[in-house]
Amino acid sequence: MRTGWLTHPRYIEHDTGQGHPERPDRLRAICAAVEKAGLLDRLTVIEPRAAEEEHLLAVHEKDYLERLEAACKTGARYIDVPDSAICRDSHAIARLSAGAGLAAIDAIMDGRIDNAFCAIRPPGHHCEVDRSMGFCLLNNAAIAARYAQRVHGLSKVLILDWDVHHGNGTQHIFESDPTVFYCSLHEHPSFCYPGTGYAWEKGEGAGEGATLNIPMPPNSTDAEYQEAFFSRFLPAARQFDPDLVIVSAGFDAHEDDPLASEDLTQACFDWMAKRTKELARQCSGGRLVSLLEGGYNLDVLATCVVSHLQILLQESEEEDLMLLKSGLG
Amino acid sequence: MFVSDRMTRDVVTIDESGTVREAAELIAERRIHQLPVVREKQCLVGIVTDRDLRSVHDPEMMAGPVSAIMSRDPITVWPGSPLEDALLLLYRHRFGALPVTVAAAPDCCLGKGMHRLVGIISRTDILAALIEMLGIEEAGTRIEVELPEQSAVAVVGVINAVAQTQTRVVSLTLSGPRGRQSRRLYIRLSTIDPRRAIDALREAGYTIAHPSCDLI
Numbered sequence: 001m002r003t004g005w006l007t008h009p010r011y012i013e014h015d016t017g018q019g020h021p022e023r024p025d026r027l028r029a030i031c032a033a034v035e036k037a038g039l040l041d042r043l044t045v046i047e048p049r050a051a052e053e054e055h056l057l058a059v060h061e062k063d064y065l066e067r068l069e070a071a072c073k074t075g076a077r078y079i080d081v082p083d084s085a086i087c088r089d090s091h092a093i094a095r096l097s098a099g100a101g102l103a104a105i106d107a108i109m110d111g112r113i114d115n116a117f118c119a120i121r122p123p124g125h126h127c128e129v130d131r132s133m134g135f136c137l138l139n140n141a142a143i144a145a146r147y148a149q150r151v152h153g154l155s156k157v158l159i160l161d162w163d164v165h166h167g168n169g170t171q172h173i174f175e176s177d178p179t180v181f182y183c184s185l186h187e188h189p190s191f192c193y194p195g196t197g198y199a200w201e202k203g204e205g206a207g208e209g210a211t212l213n214i215p216m217p218p219n220s221t222d223a224e225y226q227e228a229f230f231s232r233f234l235p236a237a238r239q240f241d242p243d244l245v246i247v248s249a250g251f252d253a254h255e256d257d258p259l260a261s262e263d264l265t266q267a268c269f270d271w272m273a274k275r276t277k278e279l280a281r282q283c284s285g286g287r288l289v290s291l292l293e294g295g296y297n298l299d300v301l302a303t304c305v306v307s308h309l310q311i312l313l314q315e316s317e318e319e320d321l322m323l324l325k326s327g328l329g
Numbered sequence: 330m331f332v333s334d335r336m337t338r339d340v341v342t343i344d345e346s347g348t349v350r351e352a353a354e355l356i357a358e359r360r361i362h363q364l365p366v367v368r369e370k371q372c373l374v375g376i377v378t379d380r381d382l383r384s385v386h387d388p389e390m391m392a393g394p395v396s397a398i399m400s401r402d403p404i405t406v407w408p409g410s411p412l413e414d415a416l417l418l419l420y421r422h423r424f425g426a427l428p429v430t431v432a433a434a435p436d437c438c439l440g441k442g443m444h445r446l447v448g449i450i451s452r453t454d455i456l457a458a459l460i461e462m463l464g465i466e467e468a469g470t471r472i473e474v475e476l477p478e479q480s481a482v483a484v485v486g487v488i489n490a491v492a493q494t495q496t497r498v499v500s501l502t503l504s505g506p507r508g509r510q511s512r513r514l515y516i517r518l519s520t521i522d523p524r525r526a527i528d529a530l531r532e533a534g535y536t537i538a539h540p541s542c543d544l545i
């Protein structure tokens with residue numbers, strides 16, 4: 001497969017201050033590991049661009065965008081909540097982070113690549129229409145989904161969010177929209193930030209049924225995640241039959257991640273990536289854009305991303321064969 | 330927080346001259362469970378509930394006055410009472426809602442010492458207030474801290490530890506089994522990363538309670 005690799009040296013310049021878990025080293029670790037694994041020759045390198053204002057406005061309120069820009073300019077240390085640390089360049093870098101998904105979608109639609117992974121920061125899924133939350137300055141996945149619909153006419157978009165935290169922002173943005181199916185697997189809201197994503201949150205009005213929350217108890221294992229993914233997410237996703245699959249790929253449900261309490265191993269992230277790729281092949285002509293969200297243990301993050309990329313690169317025939325052998329097909 | 334902060338002011342009522350059938354229709358239409366019965370619009374004379382109405386089958390009674398089946402001298406709460414008073418009354422008497430009243434003017438149609446209806450407070454109003462007090466709908470991470478003793482010093486220790494980390498607090502509740510020394514402090518922190526606060530608390534000698542996953 002031709003897999004797009006989108007990242008940018010400026011992502012490292014988003015300075016969140018000392019001791020902040022969402023730190024530049026995350027991307028340094030990922031990039032070093034990707035290079036070391038010799039993946040750069042096999043990946044199609046695509047340069048992200050800054051997301052244009054009109055595409056940001058398809059998701060965020062103008063007021064918020066202005067607030068974000070002004071906060072960065074005036075040298076504020078954070079916007080809205082101390083979690084969402086910023087520096088003077090954060091506004092520009094956040095636009096570049098949101099723009100990676102757009103460039104990836106363009107390249108898929110031009111036929112240059114089949115799928116893509118965007119190694120970006122700041123992350124996006126907590127960001128609401130009008131305010132920042134939990135390290136997120138712009139909702140990257142939501143901006144990409146709207147862009148795919150408006151610019152490329154892909155009518156139905158599936159956003160699968162396996163970051164350990166519930167993507168409150170993404171859910172709220174598409175809550176009453178039946179054309180974007182938001183599904184999240186996350187640590188149960190009673191125990192983990194942000195406290196939303198109960199199973200009864202299923203979308204509103206016309207969007208009822210187009211939100212699927214699968215809260216997982218603390219210390220859930222690979223097997224429990226796989227069971228939930230297989231029996232609850234996959235059937236709903238197949239029924240929705242998306243034209244594009246976007247993954248909010250956080251790797252913080254890993255057992256060694258410091259922020260949450262799930263017990264996944266890399267094998268589970270690999271397994272979910274394979275199933276998701278298969279789903280994109282069946283429904284969306286293979287169109288899949290994966291966007292980095294959380295993941296705060298540097299070694300785990302780097303290893304998981306390398307493996308994620310290897311799975312995206314795999315030819316489908318190869319994959320089928322492996323599945324047959326492993327008995328999972 | 331006081332009853333007046335949480336009560337519904339625009340109360341659906343029925344005049345004491347109304348019929349049982351009219352009361353039943355009002356309760357069904359307005360989707361309520363309790364209907365205060367009044368004289369001259371605001372003097373409280375009684376209350377009827379959907380349960381009272383369901384027990385009426387006799388057509389003659391249905392056409393009769395609602396005052397024949399209402400509960401007289403209902404238990405009421407004062408708008409200036411703390412919300413806890415309403416909570417206790419609703420809990421102890423298993424009521425769905427309580428009329429909120431003040432003393433009627435001396436020239437009240439009912440005579441001296443009667444109640445003028447100014448609002449109604451329901452279980453749902455109380456639950457909404459509790460949700461707000463606990464900050465459940467605000468973004469954050471919840472932690473439970475074991476307190477070795479019930480002293481203010483122990484509480485201050487927790488607050489100091491959290492304050493060191495400059496973490497915002499959404500809500501803070503102290504509770505524990507009655508008659509026991511140990512208590513728990515339930516804190517909701519406005520952060521995706523509670524580690525700093527947890528580390529500071531552990532360093533100060535506190536124990537963080539963990540959920541028992543077998544029960545989920």
Ligand SMILES: [Zn+2]
Pocket residue numbers: 163164165250252293294295
């Ligand atoms: Zn996360």
